[in-house]
Amino acid sequence: MNQVPERTFMQKYHLKGIGWTIIFILLLFLSSVMTEVNWGEFFSNLGQFFALLGRMANPDWQYTNIVVQPIIETIQMALLGTTLGTLVAVPFAFLAARNLVKSPLVRGGIRFFLNLVRTLPDLLLAALFVAIVGIGPTAGVWTLAVFSFGMISKLFYETVETIDSGPIEALQAAGANRVQIIAFAVVPQVVNNFVSYFLYTFEINVRASTVLGYLGAGGIGVFLQRSLSSFRYDQTAVIIIAILLVVVVIDGLSNILREKLL
Amino acid sequence: MVSEQPVISFRKVSKIYQNGTVGLKDIELDIQAGEFVVIVGLSGAGKSTLLRTINKMHEISSGELLVNGVSLAPLRGKKLRALRREIGMIFQNFNLVKRVSVQRNVLSGRVGYYPTWKSVLGLFNPADKKRAVAALQRVNLAEKIYARADELSGGQQQRVAVARAFMQQPRIILADEPVASLDPLTTTAVMDDLKNLNQEFKITTIVNLHSVPLALKYADRIIGLRAGRLVYNKPIDQVATQDFAAIYQEEEK
Numbered sequence: 001m002n003q004v005p006e007r008t009f010m011q012k013y014h015l016k017g018i019g020w021t022i023i024f025i026l027l028l029f030l031s032s033v034m035t036e037v038n039w040g041e042f043f044s045n046l047g048q049f050f051a052l053l054g055r056m057a058n059p060d061w062q063y064t065n066i067v068v069q070p071i072i073e074t075i076q077m078a079l080l081g082t083t084l085g086t087l088v089a090v091p092f093a094f095l096a097a098r099n100l101v102k103s104p105l106v107r108g109g110i111r112f113f114l115n116l117v118r119t120l121p122d123l124l125l126a127a128l129f130v131a132i133v134g135i136g137p138t139a140g141v142w143t144l145a146v147f148s149f150g151m152i153s154k155l156f157y158e159t160v161e162t163i164d165s166g167p168i169e170a171l172q173a174a175g176a177n178r179v180q181i182i183a184f185a186v187v188p189q190v191v192n193n194f195v196s197y198f199l200y201t202f203e204i205n206v207r208a209s210t211v212l213g214y215l216g217a218g219g220i221g222v223f224l225q226r227s228l229s230s231f232r233y234d235q236t237a238v239i240i241i242a243i244l245l246v247v248v249v250i251d252g253l254s255n256i257l258r259e260k261l262l
Numbered sequence: 263m264v265s266e267q268p269v270i271s272f273r274k275v276s277k278i279y280q281n282g283t284v285g286l287k288d289i290e291l292d293i294q295a296g297e298f299v300v301i302v303g304l305s306g307a308g309k310s311t312l313l314r315t316i317n318k319m320h321e322i323s324s325g326e327l328l329v330n331g332v333s334l335a336p337l338r339g340k341k342l343r344a345l346r347r348e349i350g351m352i353f354q355n356f357n358l359v360k361r362v363s364v365q366r367n368v369l370s371g372r373v374g375y376y377p378t379w380k381s382v383l384g385l386f387n388p389a390d391k392k393r394a395v396a397a398l399q400r401v402n403l404a405e406k407i408y409a410r411a412d413e414l415s416g417g418q419q420q421r422v423a424v425a426r427a428f429m430q431q432p433r434i435i436l437a438d439e440p441v442a443s444l445d446p447l448t449t450t451a452v453m454d455d456l457k458n459l460n461q462e463f464k465i466t467t468i469v470n471l472h473s474v475p476l477a478l479k480y481a482d483r484i485i486g487l488r489a490g491r492l493v494y495n496k497p498i499d500q501v502a503t504q505d506f507a508a509i510y511q512e513e514e515k
């Protein structure tokens with residue numbers, strides 16, 4: 001009694017860790033062989049890449065005026081989509097949290113559904129919504145809403161599961177019902193994290209929404225695609241610079257805000 | 263002799279945890295209105311378990327437990343919450359919501375009396391807001407009402423927790439090692455708060471303590487638990503100091 005236990009052979013030589021590392025390296029190697037990635041070709045084509053860069057070196061600054069409107073539309077799409085997704089995600093997050101919902105059936109069902117939503121890639125969603133609601137920003141908003149919902153609900157319920165259970169117990173013992181417990185003991189503990197994750201998702205969505213336009217889901221991406229397919233690389237340059245600027249500014253702002261929150 | 267109906271009545275109560283651990287074994291115990299009862303016993307003796315069966319935070323496995331003459335076993339939902347709002351609970355770790363104000367913490371003791379929507383929107387009656395101020399004045403913390411709970415010292419947090427329990431206008435207060443993490447001075451303050459509420463409002467009070475001197479100082483009655491069994495139960499005037507040796511005796515293995 002009261003002795004340090006002998007470590008097993010496995011524990012002693014960290015066999016598990018070593019094993020996983022070997023498997024990982026093997027997988028990397030196999031993937032590169034099976035997908036026939038030709039590293040030589042990649043590098044020999046670098047020349048073409050620089051040629052393209054050269055043609056983009058003279059941006060058509062006149063084009064800036066035209067780009068402003070779709071850039072704003074892109075940000076609006078991201079904001080709307082993220083907000084919609086978050087609003088729906090909040091109740092799901094509470095229902096999926098182990099410390100709030102004791103029934104494994106309810107929790108399991110909700111989580112299964114959330115996992116399902118998360119497996120849908122955003123480009124597939126965009127294609128789907130363009131087919132349903134037609135070409136335009138509405139499709140983009142729906143895409144981002146569903147995408148945000150999947151991401152935020154998971155981030156949120158994981159946050160809820162890390163909170164201090166003491167206040168929950170205290171409220172329960174005082175005769176509070178479930179909703180009151182959430183409002184008084186849970187929300188104050190998670191609200192800052194929730195806002196921070198909202199901003200983080202918004203960042204991602206601004207970036208993602210630039211690409212969605214490619215599939216006809218509105219925003220700056222439509223213009224990006226147009227300029228590329230008409231070989232107007234001088235315009236492409238302007239668009240890329242604009243996107244870069246917006247993303248950097250929004251990332252910066254949201255980082256500052258999030259630091260303040262946590 | 264006509265004796266009043268006890269406020270709390272354990273009748274052959276046992277509690278076995280899911281993993282087979284015996285929490286309580288055949289407890290027979292009556293607690294009268296207005297008593298200040300202290301429960302002592304070794305760590306793991308079942309003190310917390312006993313306390314938590316009284317507001318049904320833990321279910322019992324067999325026997326019957328009556329509070330105000332009502333059996334707890336069938337209570338669910340609304341009826342259970344109505345019972346709980348009349349039982350204040352104090353915890354070793356205070357269990358305040360750290361990021362919100364002292365005022366909101368104290369008011370949260372009152373939510374059991376409010377419809378959901380009203381409490382969630384924070385629409386507390388003026389009378390309850392006054393009551394919160396009065397509760398804080400009782401524990402000498404009125405000037406901290408707008409401070410965030412985590413700005414307070416441990417002792418102050420526990421006194422806010424006492425104010426929160428008092429907000430419930432409880433008939434019973436259960437305190438699970440309320441002073442285990444406090445220094446001697448704040449210990450006295452918190453125990454005095456509890457004793458004053460007990461005497462002034464006849465709130466039946468049950469406190470788990472690890473300290474024999476404190477038990478002797480505050481209790482009307484001392485109850486001893488050992489390995490889930492009730493091994494001691496005497497009014498304070500019959501308690502002798504040497505009795506504690508038997509309560510704190512290790513179980514022979």
Ligand SMILES: Nc1ncnc2c1ncn2[C@@H]1O[C@H](COP(=O)(O)OP(=O)(O)OP(=O)(O)O)[C@@H](O)[C@H]1O
Nearest residue numbers: 279281283284285304305306307308309310311312
């Ligand atoms: N949730 C639980 N599941 C299983 N066993 C438990 C649980 N809670 C307590 N126990 C066990 O029940 C017994 C009584 O525990 P309890 O917490 O009531 O003791 P205690 O007298 O309050 O001890 P302490 O002085 O350390 O707080 C212990 O053996 C403990 O390990």
Ligand SMILES: [Mg+2]
Nearest residue numbers: 309310311438
């Ligand atoms: Mg305990």
